[in-house]
Amino acid sequence: MAFDWRDYPSQQLYDELVDEQGRPRPCGHTLANFLAGLSEQELATARSSAEYAIKEMGITFTVYGEGSSIDRAWPIDIIPRIICHSEWKGIEAGLKQRVEALNLFIDDLYHKQQIIKDGVFPADLLKKSVNFRPQCVGIKPPHGIWAHICGSDLVRDGQGTMFVLEDNLRVPSGVSYMLENRSVMKRVFPELFEQVSVLPVNDYPSQLFDMLCAMTPRPQDTPEVVVLTPGVYNSAYFEHCYLAQEMGCELVEGRDLMVDDNDIVYMKTVFGRRRVDVIYRRIDDLFLDPEAFNPESQLGVPGLMRAWRSGNVALVNAPGAGVADDKVVYAYVPDIIRYYLGEDAKIPNVETYRCYEPDAFNYVTENIDKLVVKPANESGGYGLLIGPRSTKKQQQECIERIKADPRNFIAQPTLSLSTVPTLDGNSIEGRHVDLRPFILSSGHQTHVTTGGLTRVALVKGSLVVNSSQGGGSKDTWIVEEEGR
Incomplete structure (x- = not known):
C-alpha cells in the first residue's frame, strides 16, 4: 500500500x-482503502486531472482586493468528505426545523412583532438592525415564506458534535460549486463511484426551479422565471449563469426589466415585452x-417593490429576509425555535456571547485572546478576530471596535474544528472544514441538499475556510454505513 493510515498525522x-x-x-x-492503494504519482495525476477539468469547465470565483478583481480557478481538494446517511437524517431534520422557525420569525417582525411583545426577543436589537427593511412592513409574500433559500454553515467540534455556526438568508451562494465539485470528482475517480453508493446532489436545479414556480402569482399559467x-x-456571476442555464431561465440585469403603471414586471426582449412572474434575485436589498x-x-429595477407589494411578482429571497441573517x-435562534415551534433545537448553536450584554461584554x-470575535453582518471571513492567533495590538483594536458598537459584535469559543484528510503536496494531512448545505422552502415542501459545499482551510492549522481568504472546497458524500 502506498499510504498507511497509522502514519496519518494526528493533531489530537x-x-x-x-x-x-x-x-x-x-x-x-x-x-x-482506495486512497491507501494509490501511489504518490497516481494522487498527483488525479489532482492534475481535477485542475484540468476545472479550467476546461470554466469554474471560477472572483477575489476583490486593492481596487481590482481577479478571476481564479475554483480550488478543489480531490479527497471527498464522507458523512453517514444515518447521521445526515438528523442534520436534515434540524435544518428544516431551523428554516421553518426563521421564516415564522421574519414574518412576525414585519407584522405583529409578537415575539418582542412577549419578551423573547429584545426590541432594541430590532431597532438597531441594519437589515430590517421598514419598506417591507405589512407585506405578505406567498405562503408566508421570506427565506426560500437558506445556506446554514455547520461545523463539527473536537468531540465530533455538529453545530450550526451561522445562517445565510440574504443571497446565499455556493451551491453551483457544490454541483460542479461532484462533476469534477466523477471525472477524476469514476471507479470510486462504482464502489461507493453516494446520494446525488444533481437534482438541486430542478428542485430550485419547482420552488420558484410555486411562488408565482399566476398559478394558472406557466410562470416566467x-x-x-x-x-x-x-463575485458569484459564475453561479448566476450556471443556475440560469441549468434551470432553463433567462439571466437578466436590472436594465432588462421594467415595471409599468399597473405594477407589473416585464422583461424586454427582441420580440417585445414579456411578463415576469418570479425573480430569483442575486442583488442585495439596498440595490434592488x-x-x-x-x-x-443602477443595478435594480425602479418600481420593483411596488410590484412585489401588489402581489404581481414574487421575489426570492424576499427583501427584508436578512433581518434574521x-x-x-x-x-437567539434556539429561543426562536422554542417560541414558534415549541421544540428544542435539533442542531445546537455554538456557545455565543452577545457583546451588548454587560456581563458578556x-x-x-x-478573555479576547481565547475567543473568536465576529461582526454581526460581515461575511467571507472579513472582520474576524481569532484571539489565540492574533497580536496584542489586534486584540486592543478589536476591543475598541466593540466598545464603539457592542450591538454589532458577538464572540464564541475557539472551536477545535474537525479535520478531513486533504492532499498537501505529495502527502495526506488533516485540514479543518465546515459545511454549507442548502435548504429550499416553498411553504408546502422543504428540501435539503444531500450534502453541501464543504469548505476546507488549505493552510495547515488555519481555521479560515473561505475561498476569498485562501480556502478551498471538497465534494461532500452522504453514504450508507458499510457492511449493512
Whole structure:
C-alpha cells in the first residue's frame, strides 16, 4: 500500500475519516482503502486531472482586493468528505426545523412583532438592525415564506458534535460549486463511484426551479422565471449563469426589466415585452429598487417593490429576509425555535456571547485572546478576530471596535474544528472544514441538499475556510454505513 493510515498525522482532533488509531470510521472503509492503494504519482495525476477539468469547465470565483478583481480557478481538494446517511437524517431534520422557525420569525417582525411583545426577543436589537427593511412592513409574500433559500454553515467540534455556526438568508451562494465539485470528482475517480453508493446532489436545479414556480402569482399559467444578476463583475456571476442555464431561465440585469403603471414586471426582449412572474434575485436589498432603497443604484429595477407589494411578482429571497441573517440574531435562534415551534433545537448553536450584554461584554474584553470575535453582518471571513492567533495590538483594536458598537459584535469559543484528510503536496494531512448545505422552502415542501459545499482551510492549522481568504472546497458524500 502506498499510504498507511497509522502514519496519518494526528493533531489530537476529531478526524472525520479515520479514528485516533488510524482505523476508518463506519462509512469510510472503501474510501480509506482506495486512497491507501494509490501511489504518490497516481494522487498527483488525479489532482492534475481535477485542475484540468476545472479550467476546461470554466469554474471560477472572483477575489476583490486593492481596487481590482481577479478571476481564479475554483480550488478543489480531490479527497471527498464522507458523512453517514444515518447521521445526515438528523442534520436534515434540524435544518428544516431551523428554516421553518426563521421564516415564522421574519414574518412576525414585519407584522405583529409578537415575539418582542412577549419578551423573547429584545426590541432594541430590532431597532438597531441594519437589515430590517421598514419598506417591507405589512407585506405578505406567498405562503408566508421570506427565506426560500437558506445556506446554514455547520461545523463539527473536537468531540465530533455538529453545530450550526451561522445562517445565510440574504443571497446565499455556493451551491453551483457544490454541483460542479461532484462533476469534477466523477471525472477524476469514476471507479470510486462504482464502489461507493453516494446520494446525488444533481437534482438541486430542478428542485430550485419547482420552488420558484410555486411562488408565482399566476398559478394558472406557466410562470416566467428569471435570475436577476448585478452583472459580470459580481463575485458569484459564475453561479448566476450556471443556475440560469441549468434551470432553463433567462439571466437578466436590472436594465432588462421594467415595471409599468399597473405594477407589473416585464422583461424586454427582441420580440417585445414579456411578463415576469418570479425573480430569483442575486442583488442585495439596498440595490434592488432605486425608488424604495438607494436612489443611486443602477443595478435594480425602479418600481420593483411596488410590484412585489401588489402581489404581481414574487421575489426570492424576499427583501427584508436578512433581518434574521445577523450573527446577534443567530444567538437567539434556539429561543426562536422554542417560541414558534415549541421544540428544542435539533442542531445546537455554538456557545455565543452577545457583546451588548454587560456581563458578556466584560467577559469578552477580558478573555479576547481565547475567543473568536465576529461582526454581526460581515461575511467571507472579513472582520474576524481569532484571539489565540492574533497580536496584542489586534486584540486592543478589536476591543475598541466593540466598545464603539457592542450591538454589532458577538464572540464564541475557539472551536477545535474537525479535520478531513486533504492532499498537501505529495502527502495526506488533516485540514479543518465546515459545511454549507442548502435548504429550499416553498411553504408546502422543504428540501435539503444531500450534502453541501464543504469548505476546507488549505493552510495547515488555519481555521479560515473561505475561498476569498485562501480556502478551498471538497465534494461532500452522504453514504450508507458499510457492511449493512
